[in-house]
Amino acid sequence: MAEPHTIPRIEDQAEDTLALTPDLVRDVLEAGDAETVRARLAPLHAADVADLLERITPDQRAIILDAIRGVLNPDILAELDETVRGKVVEQMAPQELARVVAGLDDDDAAEVVADLDEKTRRDILARLPQPDRAAVEQALGYDEHTVGRLMQRATVVVPAYWTVGETIDYLRADASLPDAFFDIFVVDPRHRPVGSLPLSRILRNRRPVGLAEIMDGEPVVLPVGMDQEEAAFLFRQQDLISAPVVDEAGCLAGVLTIDDVVDVMDEEHEDDILKLGGVSEDDLYHAAATTTAKRFPWLLINLGTAILAAVVIAQFAATIESLVALAVLMPIVASMGGNAGTQTLTVAVRALTTKELSTTNAMRIVVKEMLVGGFSGMLFAVIAAVLTFAWFENWLLGAVIAVAMIVNLLVAGLSGVAIPLVLDRMRIDPAIASSVVLTTVTDVVGFFAFLGLATVVLL
Amino acid sequence: MAEPHTIPRIEDQAEDTLALTPDLVRDVLEAGDAETVRARLAPLHAADVADLLERITPDQRAIILDAIRGVLNPDILAELDETVRGKVVEQMAPQELARVVAGLDDDDAAEVVADLDEKTRRDILARLPQPDRAAVEQALGYDEHTVGRLMQRATVVVPAYWTVGETIDYLRADASLPDAFFDIFVVDPRHRPVGSLPLSRILRNRRPVGLAEIMDGEPVVLPVGMDQEEAAFLFRQQDLISAPVVDEAGCLAGVLTIDDVVDVMDEEHEDDILKLGGVSEDDLYHAAATTTAKRFPWLLINLGTAILAAVVIAQFAATIESLVALAVLMPIVASMGGNAGTQTLTVAVRALTTKELSTTNAMRIVVKEMLVGGFSGMLFAVIAAVLTFAWFENWLLGAVIAVAMIVNLLVAGLSGVAIPLVLDRMRIDPAIASSVVLTTVTDVVGFFAFLGLATVVLL
Numbered sequence: 001m002a003e004p005h006t007i008p009r010i011e012d013q014a015e016d017t018l019a020l021t022p023d024l025v026r027d028v029l030e031a032g033d034a035e036t037v038r039a040r041l042a043p044l045h046a047a048d049v050a051d052l053l054e055r056i057t058p059d060q061r062a063i064i065l066d067a068i069r070g071v072l073n074p075d076i077l078a079e080l081d082e083t084v085r086g087k088v089v090e091q092m093a094p095q096e097l098a099r100v101v102a103g104l105d106d107d108d109a110a111e112v113v114a115d116l117d118e119k120t121r122r123d124i125l126a127r128l129p130q131p132d133r134a135a136v137e138q139a140l141g142y143d144e145h146t147v148g149r150l151m152q153r154a155t156v157v158v159p160a161y162w163t164v165g166e167t168i169d170y171l172r173a174d175a176s177l178p179d180a181f182f183d184i185f186v187v188d189p190r191h192r193p194v195g196s197l198p199l200s201r202i203l204r205n206r207r208p209v210g211l212a213e214i215m216d217g218e219p220v221v222l223p224v225g226m227d228q229e230e231a232a233f234l235f236r237q238q239d240l241i242s243a244p245v246v247d248e249a250g251c252l253a254g255v256l257t258i259d260d261v262v263d264v265m266d267e268e269h270e271d272d273i274l275k276l277g278g279v280s281e282d283d284l285y286h287a288a289a290t291t292t293a294k295r296f297p298w299l300l301i302n303l304g305t306a307i308l309a310a311v312v313i314a315q316f317a318a319t320i321e322s323l324v325a326l327a328v329l330m331p332i333v334a335s336m337g338g339n340a341g342t343q344t345l346t347v348a349v350r351a352l353t354t355k356e357l358s359t360t361n362a363m364r365i366v367v368k369e370m371l372v373g374g375f376s377g378m379l380f381a382v383i384a385a386v387l388t389f390a391w392f393e394n395w396l397l398g399a400v401i402a403v404a405m406i407v408n409l410l411v412a413g414l415s416g417v418a419i420p421l422v423l424d425r426m427r428i429d430p431a432i433a434s435s436v437v438l439t440t441v442t443d444v445v446g447f448f449a450f451l452g453l454a455t456v457v458l459l
Numbered sequence: 460m461a462e463p464h465t466i467p468r469i470e471d472q473a474e475d476t477l478a479l480t481p482d483l484v485r486d487v488l489e490a491g492d493a494e495t496v497r498a499r500l501a502p503l504h505a506a507d508v509a510d511l512l513e514r515i516t517p518d519q520r521a522i523i524l525d526a527i528r529g530v531l532n533p534d535i536l537a538e539l540d541e542t543v544r545g546k547v548v549e550q551m552a553p554q555e556l557a558r559v560v561a562g563l564d565d566d567d568a569a570e571v572v573a574d575l576d577e578k579t580r581r582d583i584l585a586r587l588p589q590p591d592r593a594a595v596e597q598a599l600g601y602d603e604h605t606v607g608r609l610m611q612r613a614t615v616v617v618p619a620y621w622t623v624g625e626t627i628d629y630l631r632a633d634a635s636l637p638d639a640f641f642d643i644f645v646v647d648p649r650h651r652p653v654g655s656l657p658l659s660r661i662l663r664n665r666r667p668v669g670l671a672e673i674m675d676g677e678p679v680v681l682p683v684g685m686d687q688e689e690a691a692f693l694f695r696q697q698d699l700i701s702a703p704v705v706d707e708a709g710c711l712a713g714v715l716t717i718d719d720v721v722d723v724m725d726e727e728h729e730d731d732i733l734k735l736g737g738v739s740e741d742d743l744y745h746a747a748a749t750t751t752a753k754r755f756p757w758l759l760i761n762l763g764t765a766i767l768a769a770v771v772i773a774q775f776a777a778t779i780e781s782l783v784a785l786a787v788l789m790p791i792v793a794s795m796g797g798n799a800g801t802q803t804l805t806v807a808v809r810a811l812t813t814k815e816l817s818t819t820n821a822m823r824i825v826v827k828e829m830l831v832g833g834f835s836g837m838l839f840a841v842i843a844a845v846l847t848f849a850w851f852e853n854w855l856l857g858a859v860i861a862v863a864m865i866v867n868l869l870v871a872g873l874s875g876v877a878i879p880l881v882l883d884r885m886r887i888d889p890a891i892a893s894s895v896v897l898t899t900v901t902d903v904v905g906f907f908a909f910l911g912l913a914t915v916v917l918l
Contacts, residue, residue, distance in 0.1 A: 025819050047696040055820045081815075171662045181659050182641060182700065199658035200640050203630045236725065237506040239718040241641065241700065258717050259698045262724070266695065269728035270809060276732065277805025278798060284810050288830035292838075295802050299835060302798040303842065306791040313790070317783045324776045327786035331772070331902070332765040334790070339737060339761040343754050346736025350729060351743050356540075360484050361514045371747035376758060379751075383762065443790070 034067035046075035074103035083285040098127035110139030148224035151245045151254035154178040165207030182241040191251040193244040228264045235261045275431035309443040316451035333450045337408035337442030344416025373413020377406035404450035415441045493526035505534035533562035542744040557586035569598030607683035610704045610713035613637040624666030641700040650710040652703040687723045694720045734890035768902040775910035792909045796867035796901030803875025832872020836865035863909035
């Protein structure tokens with residue numbers, strides 16, 4: 001029973017995961033014998049145990065895995081981060097891994113098996129009982145990131161001529177149905193979905209009512225080859241809980257449920273954030289050398305763009321030599337352009353992801369962002385000019401920085417929305433490539449406008 | 460009936476939203492008379508109509524709103540972006556707005572009413588029928604971003620001594636139950652939740668079975684005051700579809716469902732991305748002047764940090780004057796530090812959000828990121844030294860940039876994870892504040908290390 005005193009427990013622990021307090025982690029690690037470790041882990045949700053395994057050192061992980069060898073809850077493996085799962089799988093004997101995979105839902109099993117190396121994969125597949133093996137092999141037949149890979153093959157389907165009563169009797173009688181389901185799909189004789197019924201509607205109608213009378217006709221159907229992000233978009237847009245997946249012939253092949261969609265949303269958002277920051281994948285659990293190697297290409301590209309900016313500066317070496325204040329002030333112009341452009345870029349990339357920015361309104365947003373750039377440029381032109389005059393007592397230098405600021409912020413506003421739009425049209429992911437192109441533009445334009453103007457006006 | 464030929468429709472339209480093609484938008488806008496506009500909008504989902512209203516110009520919006528005046532589907536209002544909703548609401552007469560609000564679920568109604576100005580809010584509340592009004596007022600009594608504000612008040616509750624049969628009879632008889640629900644909550648005589656039952660389990664058990672036998676005891680309960688992000692975390696972690704919400708006395712106050720949680724996740728992710736980019740809120744639909752004003756404070760802070768960097772450079776004006784190559788190369792050192800630091804920062808901020816970075820593993824991650832910084836620093840030290848020697852034929856200058864690069868990338872690795880950790884500990888949102896602190900550090904350290912070393916070694 002949930003006594004009221006259990007409630008504050010949930011609120012207290014904002015600093016760590018809700019169930020996984022630092023105390024509990026210490027408790028488990030200091031348990032000593034395998035018996036105690038198992039007892040302490042038993043009341044935890046699989047996702048919490050997975051979190052714990054992710055957060056501790058490899059040595060600690062080995063101790064805990066030893067303790068729960070043979071009794072590992074399969075769901076823990078499904079909940080683990082890919083990198084950590086790879087390491088955990090390495091420490092498991094093939095027969096144990098096969099037992100765990102067999103204990104997973106077919107979509108989770110496919111995910112775990114997909115990450116194994118070729119040899120282990122064949123070994124594990126050979127050890128799986130026949131229906132599980134067929135399901136996993138079928139799932140692996142679809143591309144990664146498609147609905148086919150993600151769906152649950154076991155579904156609850158009924159014909160349209162059944163009544164509510166017949167449906168309930170069938171659900172009570174057939175023990176092979178999936179554990180949890182949220183909608184029942186109505187199919188025609190060729191197994192094509194023709195309607196869907198939320199369970200609440202079955203429960204609220206009387207036994208003699210025919211399904212055809214109460215079902216939602218023309219249900220949203222997802223083709224097996226649909227990209228998972230498109231499916232996630234549909235789920236959000238239409239507040240779906242589950243949706244039927246159909247094969248090339250339009251026949252029901254499985255069901256996609258909201259819990260998988262939530263995971264896709266999480267992945268998608270992680271991807272967007274990391275790519276904008278110049279990181280190709282979540283590398284929290286990688287070794288330092290691996291992380292260095294993975295992040296290297298991005299930094300190398302950035303070095304290239306920084307050199308390009310340096311080349312621009314080098315053209316004005318004589319100007320800088322005669323007025324060293326230019327070297328002091330030039331990073332300000334470049335940096336303000338980079339920051340203003342990044343603001344625009346962030347909004348634009350996000351709007352492309354949520355499909356709020358499209359061909360219908362692209363032109364309007366470009367014009368708006370150039371206006372924003374122009375307004376900001378004028379504001380910061382005044383501020384920079386005043387500060388420059390106060391510092392160097394040179395009003396011409398103040399005028400130069402003012403004009404360069406307006407030019408660079410205008411260009412930043414335009415580039416901030418145009419670059420992601422163009423990349424998107426060229427089918428290059430705007431999240432990963434936009435920011436490097438943008439800062440190149442704002443650096444080059446910033447240095448060129450400022451130093452070029454200075455050369456003309458001040459020398 | 461879903462004929463197979465309807466399936467490709469969904470895949471084709473990746474460029475715009477799935478239902479909302481540019482053709483359709485043009486179609487609706489060119490419809491001319493109100494009758495035709497209504498006919499074209501009728502088959503669309505409320506979320507798609509909302510997307511359409513967001514994407515067109517204010518003038519076009521006014522025409523469409525005129526056409527559907529009096530027959531506006533309430534859900535469209537709930538699906539609209541806040542800014543656009545504000546503008547749509549302004550164009551509606553109070554009695555129409557009241558009709559629309561009354562047609563919404565109580566959580567959506569509260570969201571719409573919360574955004575109204577004080578006077579309109581009182582006006583609309585006075586026009587609402589009594590039960591709706593009480594529900595909205597009660598929801599508004601809870602803080603924004605809490606579970607209490609987000610929950611649906613109408614729930615399906617039954618006592619533990621009921622059987623499956625009694626439960627089904629009750630569901631069939633009571634017309635006042637909510638339209639859609641996914642779990643039934645079992646409460647004790649004081650209305651405290653003691654169990655929950657997914658609908659599939661009710662359907663799969665026979666009528667005489669007692670609920671107490673088949674319910675999940677000790678359900679996850681959410682206090683009304685719980686932050687919505689904590690609730691979203693719990694939903695993801697435990698794959699929940701709905702969860703009971705309890706008041707201070709532990710009594711059932713409502714239910715939180717996955718569709719609301721999906722919206723929270725979306726908001727949360729949008730927040731994270733925008734804040735990392737230095738934008739305080741989604742401003743796609745704001746006027747240019749409003750957007751400029753909202754983005755100004757962030758740019759002003761950045762101007763401050765750019766000036767700080769300029770002050771550092773100014774200390775070495777004499778050095779630069781005697782060797783202008785320093786002015787050419789110095790942005791490279793600063794920029795590489797900024798980019799490497801941003802990579803680390805992005806991973807760290809994301810890991811703080813997902814609670815993967817916590818007190819348990821903070822030290823380990825800090826050490827790892829310093830190692831990554833050190834490795835990258837050495838790699839880029841060599842590259843930069845070679846390039847510098849090739850360009851300026853000055854091996855001492857190459858040595859200076861190499862050492863400065865190592866120092867700055869080491870500092871970038873440390874700062875990239877330490878800054879968000881410290882901000883988080885100080886209860887400042889790391890997403891919004893980290894990047895400005897980081898680039899200040901990497902600029903200042905970069906310029907100081909490079910120019911300082913140059914002053915010592917080269918003069």
